[in-house]
Amino acid sequence: MQQVPLGSTGLTVSELGFGAIPIIHLTPDAAHRVLRRAHDRGITLYDTANAYADSEEKIGRAFEGIRHEVVLATKTLRRDAKGVEEHLGRSLRLLRTDHVDLYQLHQVAQESAWEAITAPGGALEAAVRAVERGQVRHLGVTSHSLPMAVKLVETDLFATIQFPFNFIEDGAKDRLHAAARERGMGILAMKPFAGGVIDDAGVAFRFLRQHPGVIPIPGFDTVERVDQVVSFYDRPNVCTDGDLRRMDDYRAELGKRFCRRCEYCQPCPNGVMITMAMGYPVVVARMGPAVARTFCGAAMESVPQCTECGECLPRCPYELPIPEMLRSHREAYLRDLAPPSMPAEG
Ligand code: SF4
Ligand code: SF4
Incomplete structure (x- = not known):
């Protein structure tokens, strides 16, 4: 060295x-x-x-x-x-x-x-x-x-x-x-x-x-x-x-709006598990929705507790729009939870 x-x-x-x-x-x-x-x-x-x-x-x-x-x-x-x-x-x-x-x-x-x-x-x-x-x-x-x-x-x-x-x-x-x-x-x-x-x-x-x-x-x-x-x-x-x-593949996959898991935004006064929920898309991309469901399930279930009070926003050094991203990750999570639709008969 x-x-x-x-x-x-x-x-x-x-x-x-x-x-x-x-x-x-x-x-x-x-x-x-x-x-x-x-x-x-x-x-x-x-x-x-x-x-x-x-x-x-x-x-x-x-x-x-x-x-x-x-x-x-x-x-x-x-x-x-x-x-x-x-x-x-x-x-x-x-x-x-x-x-x-x-x-x-x-x-x-x-x-x-x-x-x-x-x-x-x-x-x-x-x-x-x-x-x-x-x-x-x-x-x-x-x-x-x-x-x-x-x-x-x-x-x-x-x-x-x-x-x-x-x-x-x-x-x-x-x-x-x-x-x-x-x-x-x-x-x-x-x-x-x-x-x-x-x-x-x-x-x-x-x-x-x-x-x-x-x-x-x-x-x-x-x-x-x-x-x-x-x-x-x-x-x-x-x-x-x-x-x-x-x-380049990593950059394309992650984009600019990704959470570095530094935890500075915590704690949320309403009990949202912010860091884990913010990381949901990365876990899905790396390990697939089934593993992500187990790994991040509790965090994703805490997202509806967000009242958009904004307390976490100034604490994020990367200026991420946390409530907005949580909402969008929750929507993705619900889509991943939904059973695949059956092809129509006939
Ligand atoms: S905006 Fe949502 S996630 Fe952030 S501190 Fe407030 S309730 Fe918690
Ligand atoms: S402060 Fe920002 S980057 Fe850090 S864990 Fe919270 S949302 Fe992620």
């Missing part, structure tokens, strides 16, 4: 990072095995968050004694200084370290969040103090909103930007990546599989490797998956005409 500079931070990291959401679902021992396998295969950048349940604790346990061999990145969703101090203290304790290499303000998508962060007594004050104290080496930021991400980069306050990037959601490659590069910022790519809708890992990574300096941070939950993804980096990257056709 090649080691590359993380922008102009002075940190050197593997060209492939480790996203630590999926280890939440593993036992401590299983998480330990996956993390140590990734380390053994040359992955040195580990990205977690205060919000990812016990992920920080599992990372802290896995790398105790070899802390100096890994670069640890974590995040906080708190927008106030006191909250950041609490979160950072917890992260340091769980990660079993006296400093994190990269501390990111997590999911800054709305203007209101940015205003709170930069207000007197806001998150930024505490984050800057943590850098001065040496508890944090560098500050970064993450976002799902492209205009907001560009604005955050242009503040010149951060050493890294983390934003979704894959061959379906490639909007970052022009203005955002260019603005970050101009400033010597590190670029981290979340959602290399577009939130799980790209199921061909080879194509996903052959696309990503065409963008050197953009460091993908896929989630891993098995040693086999670590071995598979690392193997894509063992050889020179060749993106074939077949790969390009496959990417």
